[in-house]
Amino acid sequence: MSRLLNTSFLPSSTCRTRSCSSSAPHFRGNKPRVVTVRAKIREIFMPALSSTMTEGKIVSWVKSxxxxxxxxxxxxxxxxxKADMDVETFYDGYLAAIMVEEGGVAPVGSAIALLAETEEEIADARAKASLGGGGTSPVSQAPPVVEDTVSSVPPLKAVSSASASASAVHPASEGGKRVVASPYxxxxxxxxxxxxxxxVGSGPMGRIVAKDVEAAVAAAPPPPVQKEPSVELGSVVPFTTMQAAVSRNMAESLSVPTFRVGYTINTDALDALYKKIKSKGVTMTALxxxxxxxxxxxxPVVNSSCRDGNSFVYNSSINIAVAVxxxxxxxxxxxxxAxxxxxxxxxxxxxxxxxxxxxxxxxxxxxxxxxxxxxxxxMFGVDRFDAILPPxxxxxxxxxxxxxxxxxxKDGRIGMKNQMQVNVTADHRVIYGAxxxxxxxxxxSIIEDPKDLTF
Structure with missing residues (x-):
């Protein structure tokens, strides 16, 4: 679901004079009535799109x-x-002033634009916007060099054959509606x-033959080679919004006392089950x-969580997060x-x-x-590793x-089995070795006898 923009009023007022109509009853002492109209200019704030979000980057303005x-x-x-999200408005009105341009970053709760209720208030809103900016503007850069890349060979344009007559149309082409070509x-x-x-075919009655295809390939320009993205060695690159969030979370994890336990599991039965039901769209990750x-x-204690250091919660749902x-x-x-x-x-x-x-x-x-x-x-061939506990x-x-x-x-013989190593990192304040x-x-036991996985 798209998120809604938070807004607040910026008070401003204009005075409008309403004179009595000539057709209205006239009373002695009546004076023109002054009506104060409160202008509804609202600040559009940078919304908090997740519990860990402290700032957001403007990817694009859908409206101008x-x-x-x-x-x-x-x-x-x-x-x-974590993601790019469309943000909606709570109110009708006009987008009067954009205070944070595309590529700019603003803290959660700071103004990124102004919304005017009427067209008459747009100028007033822009004047207010000019008094104070929103977030930081994107770093100015030299215009990027755009290189066209082609992921596959494009359809080739027609190559005329000197021996082909433009007026020659094969009878089986149904007036040009069908392509008549040899099987080869x-x-x-x-x-x-x-x-x-x-x-354009060079065969009898305009039929396309193999040499026409070969001639088209020979005449077509070679597709441009797609270059690997280059990294400028020695350069300093600021974190993206996502990388900054990962950095904060990893640093926060250091405050939690953790321990690790490893286990070796035979996967022959799981591999056989996966091979059997893979064609039905089942993935190993899901298994x-x-x-x-x-x-x-x-x-359930392994599915619990401790947030304040004084208590822990037995979570009511089992929600498996998978790193991608x-x-x-x-x-x-x-x-x-799950x-x-x-x-x-x-x-x-x-x-x-x-x-x-x-x-x-x-x-x-x-x-x-x-x-x-x-x-x-x-999937990368890594046989074992340790993971950092997410906060x-x-x-x-x-x-x-x-x-x-x-x-x-078990009978003392030597055999061959498929095995995988799993290592669990846990919060030792809540979960113990046993x-x-x-x-x-x-x-x-579930993986080595996976009959319950397909219930």
Whole structure:
């Protein structure tokens, strides 16, 4: 849901004289009546889009100065510490003055624009805006050099053939509605990404043949090479809004006394289940989140949280936050009530959350309601690592890659099993070693016999 802009009145007044109409009854001693009209000029504040947001960056103004606004209409896009969000207005009126330009940063609660109730008040609002600015303006930079990049070979333009007659039309083309080409020409065009409809055939009656496709490819300019983004060594780069939020959270985590427990889990059965149901849209992330949620349901203290250092809360919901790396930072979309949602719905929800996270369109409740966090680097081949506890939660589990391992079986033989290492970091004020050990035993039993994951 889009957020609504906070506004407040800036009092100003104008005096308007209303004379009596000639048709109205006239009384002795009547004087022109002076009516004071209170102008409704409102400050538009930088909203708080999350509990950790202290400032916001103006990504873009949807409306321009002087535009008429209706209640509930999007006015500006703000970058919070987690996502880009459309912000709406509470009131009808006119966007009188923009006080923080695109790219500028303003503290939460500071004025970023002025809203006038009527067109007559726009000039007054602009005069007020000129007396004091909003946030910081973006750093001026040299105009960027824009380089066109092509992700795929574009359809090629028509290449005329000297031997082809422009008036030659194949009878099977139905007056040019169909493309008539040899089977090999069609196959070649598909492989080389050539648009047949743009070619003039040199075959009988204008039929497109293989040499027409080859000629089109030879005549087309090569696509520009996409350059890797360069980093200027030795340069100082300020944090983005998201990076600044991550920095604050990591520093806050240092104040929490934590400890770590590791566990090795056999994944043969989980791997087999994943292979069986992968075609139905199930993801490994959803399977791990589901298994973790079912284990947390049996060990609620691991799903608890301590915020004030004097008490802790047994959270009523099991919401699994999963760390996702995105351009310029890290975010943790949340699979809410993961213990109660079936694996197929959970997988669909996870795909939706990842798409929204990468587009920076997550809503606050989709990233700040986690009660337990998963961080998985197994897809990069990392076999084990430790994770830092996010503020306000009781535990986070780091998941490594599942790898074939030589193990001793119960009957004393040597065998091969797929195993993964998980390491849990927990708040020692609330969760103790025995709590984590029992939780990990339960998690291992669920993963090694995953029949309950597909209920």
């Amino acid at each position: 100065e002087g535009d008429k606004l209706s209640k509930g209409e999007s006015v500006v896009v703000v970058e919070s510490d 020409a069609k196959k070649l065009a598909k492989e080389l990404k050539v648009e047949l409809a743009a070619l 791990l989140a589901k298994a973790t949620a079912l284990a947390l349901a049996k060990h 790396a995105i351009d310029g930072g890290l975010i943790t979309p949340v699979l809410q009530n 213990d109660k949602v079936d694996i197929y719905s959970l997988s669909r929800k996870w795909k939706e959350l990842v798409d929204k996270a990468r587009a920076k369109q997550l809503q606050p409740q989709e990233y700040n309601t986690g009660t337990f966090t998963l961080s998985n680097l197994g 306000g939660t009781g535990a986070i589990m780091a998941v490594g890659a599942s790898q074939p391992t030589v193990v001793a079986t 709590d984590l050990a029992q939780f990990l035993q339960t998690l291992a």
